[in-house]
Amino acid sequence: MRTPICDLLGCEVPIFAFSHCRDVVAAVTRAGGFGVLGASTGSPEQLEVELAWLDEHTGGRPYGVDVIVPSTYDERAEVPPAELEAMIPEEHRAFQDRLLAEAGVAELPADERARLRAELAAGRGGMTPDGARRLVAVALAHRNVRMVVSALGAPPPDVVEDLKAHDVVVGALCGKASHARRQIEAGVQVVVAQGTEAGGHTGEISTLVLVPEVVAVVGDRAAVLAAGGISHGSQIAASLAMGAQGVWCGTIWLGTRESELDDFERTALYATPTEGTARRRARTGKTVRMTRSELSEAWERPGSPGYLPTPLQGVLYNEAHARVVRARRGDLWSFPAGQSVGAVTGESSVGDVMFRLQSEYGEAVERLAALDTRENLS
Amino acid sequence: MRTPICDLLGCEVPIFAFSHCRDVVAAVTRAGGFGVLGASTGSPEQLEVELAWLDEHTGGRPYGVDVIVPSTYDERAEVPPAELEAMIPEEHRAFQDRLLAEAGVAELPADERARLRAELAAGRGGMTPDGARRLVAVALAHRNVRMVVSALGAPPPDVVEDLKAHDVVVGALCGKASHARRQIEAGVQVVVAQGTEAGGHTGEISTLVLVPEVVAVVGDRAAVLAAGGISHGSQIAASLAMGAQGVWCGTIWLGTRESELDDFERTALYATPTEGTARRRARTGKTVRMTRSELSEAWERPGSPGYLPTPLQGVLYNEAHARVVRARRGDLWSFPAGQSVGAVTGESSVGDVMFRLQSEYGEAVERLAALDTRENLS
Incomplete structure (x- = not known):
């Protein structure tokens, strides 16, 4: 070839x-x-x-x-993350927090949340x-x-x-x-x-x-x-x-x-069928094809406050994702993946x-x- | 091959x-x-x-x-068309009629409407x-x-x-x-x-x-x-x-x-780019990939009454489609077609x-x- x-x-x-x-x-x-x-x-x-x-x-x-x-x-791309956090409307934050709380997903411990935010802060400039x-x-x-x-x-x-x-x-x-x-x-x-x-x-x-x-x-x-x-x-x-x-x-x-996914995420990926992905805006505010989950779909359903613009949606979603991974909840786990995911069935x-x-x-x-x-x- | x-x-x-x-x-x-x-x-x-x-x-x-x-x-599939017409909610009919009236598309003459309905009646049993x-x-x-x-x-x-x-x-x-x-x-x-x-x-x-x-x-x-x-x-x-x-x-x-499309429809088709189709429910109530138009998109936008179930949506849409073809309005013309449409650029x-x-x-x-x-x- x-x-x-x-x-x-x-x-x-x-x-x-x-x-x-x-x-x-x-x-x-x-x-x-x-x-x-x-x-x-x-x-x-x-x-x-x-x-x-x-x-x-x-x-x-x-x-x-x-x-x-x-x-x-995009001017917002250079806004410091702490300011971005403050720009997230209370309605959107409450929607996500309520969803996770009702699903029994714990909040991040303060030190993990701080580490996640620092990571985001370090990486954001790349965009x-x-x-x-x-x-x-x-x-x-x-x-x-x-x-x-x-x-x-x-x-x-x-x-x-x-x-x-x-x-x-x-x-x-x-x-x-x-x-x-x-x-x-x-x-x-x-x-x-x-x-x-x-x-x-x-x-x-x-x-x-x-x-x-x-x-x-x-x-x-x-x-x-x-x-x-x-x-x-x-x-x-x-x-x-x-x-x-x-x-x-x-x-x-x-x-x-060799991949970056941990064992929990890998198992969730192997279980995802070909038809288990969709193009959704939950992760970044822009359309991303990713594995569907209760979390990604909740943003689509009646009762959703609608998507925030980039990068606000991503700041909000990142924390939810970290909570889901920490709780090892496959039903709430969404990750960017294409329709090839159905062919990925084991290690x-x-x-x-x-x-x-x-x-x-x-x-x-x-x-x-x-x-x-x-x-x-x- | x-x-x-x-x-x-x-x-x-x-x-x-x-x-x-x-x-x-x-x-x-x-x-x-x-x-x-x-x-x-x-x-x-x-x-x-x-x-x-x-x-x-x-x-x-x-x-x-x-x-x-x-x-x-589907029990509704054998309901006579005249009864189906009566089952279409006034809100949905008014939405479509208003849209076409505002776009300046005339109603069908009585004889054409009668012919269209007779055609539909004859064909419906096939489903x-x-x-x-x-x-x-x-x-x-x-x-x-x-x-x-x-x-x-x-x-x-x-x-x-x-x-x-x-x-x-x-x-x-x-x-x-x-x-x-x-x-x-x-x-x-x-x-x-x-x-x-x-x-x-x-x-x-x-x-x-x-x-x-x-x-x-x-x-x-x-x-x-x-x-x-x-x-x-x-x-x-x-x-x-x-x-x-x-x-x-x-x-x-x-x-x-050799195709069944008339010259107006053919011209509209040739002008449709690869990205000019979408999967929409406007035509039948089920998802159909078709060329996008003001008519198909209006059903997606705020203000739309939402889609009717099959076959009611189709009964309603068919008449709108006939009006659009009669008025030769490419901007309102939608037709089932795939992404190959971009490769169809002339006779x-x-x-x-x-x-x-x-x-x-x-x-x-x-x-x-x-x-x-x-x-x-x-």
């Missing part, structure tokens, strides 16, 4: 792993794929620690970093234009960082220039063909065409529809990766048949023993997954070739 | 065309594909006329019929268990009908038996792997795995996710067709790589000159589409084979 992007980025197979967990990024990279660390929720100092660790654990192989460089500036630039600067100081991907549209021109000056490949996620067009014009070299079935922030167009559209728009001006719903090697064959040069997966790594390792994907890919290619031959013979 | 289902059903290529329009069904069948006539909205007498015409216009080739055989019985059995009986009297497909789950045991006794292949649409499991147990031989991106009644799982899941569940006990979002030959290669034996398309035929013929799909398929297969060879050589 080698495609030109393997030469561009220096990996063996075009299987890209998006993860917030450095162990996953390292293991995929060592196994011949290309790991991409989701860095937008951490501080520059944290990112420096992660990348130093990755440099030590990827055997000199190149890897990537994913940041959110907002093209539109602002300047914060993202600081993250990019950290990434550029690590020469094994071979690609920086912008999760929300094309990075601004100065960031693109800076990356290219350092010979770092510029990637971006897109959910519509029109996004891809703008990204190509902005100098993006790797367009990740992410379908609605993906976990996290997604659009409405499915991967099967989006990939051929983006391939047609992009032509030979950039490489296209297919993202969203990919958990099986036959889907990699499908993606390459549609003109993608590789696949970008997130959800399938959550179930591996495996990154190495197992990488091997399985490639075997299944081989079978799918042979299946198609056999059909083709049969036709030629008839 | 020949697969075993071509031998089973007697077609040359496994491209299935679902259409309410006999001209599309005939043209696809003549071009080597397999046309399937959507019959559930017509009367047995109408179906007899259509099938007699198809027998004359398919050159002796086999084709299919799609019916809705409800497994759960009941007995009505569907009458449609099946008509289909079985035409020996070129080689497959009967049930649009909502597996047909009841007596219908399956009857079909098999006549050597007619039994198909069913499914939107979840669990549906496929039940369908196989009920004797279904062709499972159409229809993703959320399809037009009409759809579920939430995408085609790319659904197809490998259904293939895994079905094994070699049935043939799987991929449906939803398919407008390009590379997606056929993708579907076959994932283990489907063919593809089932609906939306792409709407733009052909073509069924023959053109069939040729294009096969050329694109060939290119995609070659693209994948070339990658594979490159890997083997390296």
Whole structure:
């Protein structure tokens, strides 16, 4: 399954792993794929620690970093977290607290709450234009960082220039063909065409529809990766048949023993069927595909006060999520995941997954070739 | 692209065309594909006329019929239309009438309204268990009908038996792997795995996710067709790589000159982008993916009285739709269509589409084979 992007980025197979967990990024990279660390929720100092660790654990192989460089500036993004807490309307806070209290979920102990808020405070800067630039600067100081991907549209021109000056490949996620067009014009070299079935922030167009559209728009001006719903090697064959040069997966790594999820969360994930996700605004105020739970659905039902704008909804929801994890309540646990979640049914390792994907890919290619031959013979 | 289902059903290529329009069904069948006539909205007498015409216009080739055989019985489905009209709450009727009046859309002339209601009355029986059995009986009297497909789950045991006794292949649409499991147990031989991106009644799982899941569940006990979002030959290669034996398309035929849409509707369809559809309940009370318009969206907004249950919502909406078509108002026109709609941008013929799909398929297969060879050589 080698495609030109393997030469561009220096990996063996075009299987890209998006993860917030450095162990996953390292293991995929060592196994011949290309790991991409989701860095937008951490501080520059944290990112420096992660990348130093990755440099030590990827055997000199190149890897990537994913940041959110907002093209539109949201003033609230730089408001200190303590002020944000004060901006949350009493009605919304009471709604969530009542819901959890009625479900018997304890409040956070004061020290845990303080630690959670400090973590949020440290990480929040990454979502602002300047914060993202600081993250990019950290990434550029690590020469094994071979690609920086912008999760929300094309990075601004100065960031693109800076990356290219350092010979770092510029990637971006897109959910519509029109996004891809703008990204190509902005100098993006790797367009990740992410379908609605993906976990996290997604659009409405499915991967099967989006990939051929983006391939047609992009032509030979950039490489296209297919993202969203990919958990099986036959889907990699499908993606390459549609003109993608590789696949970008997130959800399938959550179930591996290398992932950041603890045992409780992992068990909840394994129990979630394919139809157990939905695009909901409960987590950030923006639409995120995540596993459904009583908590996520309560925000949708009559009696909900409605969603707060970003980042207020996230500040409120984060604490609820921490309470749910601490109480080990699978019925209230929601986590960003795509429709691939149904294929994640038990513990495996990154190495197992990488091997399985490639075997299944081989079978799918042979299946198609056999059909083709049969036709030629008839 | 020949697969075993071509031998089973007697077609040359496994491209299935679902259409309410006999001209599309005939043209696809003549071009080597397999046309399937959507019959559930017509009367047995109408179906007899259509099938007699198809027998004359398919050159002796086999084709299919799609019916809705409800497994759960809805009492309202057999209520005479005049009584249904009386069951529509004044609030809902007033909401729709006000919306159209404010948009300057005239009421239907009395004779047109009478004709529309008579049509609805004649067709409504098809949605009941007995009505569907009458449609099946008509289909079985035409020996070129080689497959009967049930649009909502597996047909009841007596219908399956009857079909098999006549050597007619039994198909069913499914939107979840669990549906496929039940369908196989009920004797279904062709499972159409229809993703959320399809037009009409759809579920939430995408085609790319659904197809490998259904293939895994079905094994070699049935043939799987991929449906939803398919407008390009590379997606056929993708579907076959994932283990489907063919593809089932609906939306792409709407733009052909053979389709049932008039010039106004066709023009509105060509102008609809990929992101111009949504799953909405305005048309039938159940979730239907259709092109968005001011009319469909008004039912979603604050001020909407909410949706009526099936079939009341449909009775109300049908008249609004007829008014909109008569007034040629593209801004208010919604029509069942999938995300393939963005690929339908101008007039073509069924023959053109069939040729294009096969050329694109060939290119995609070659693209994948070339990658594979490159890997083997390296």
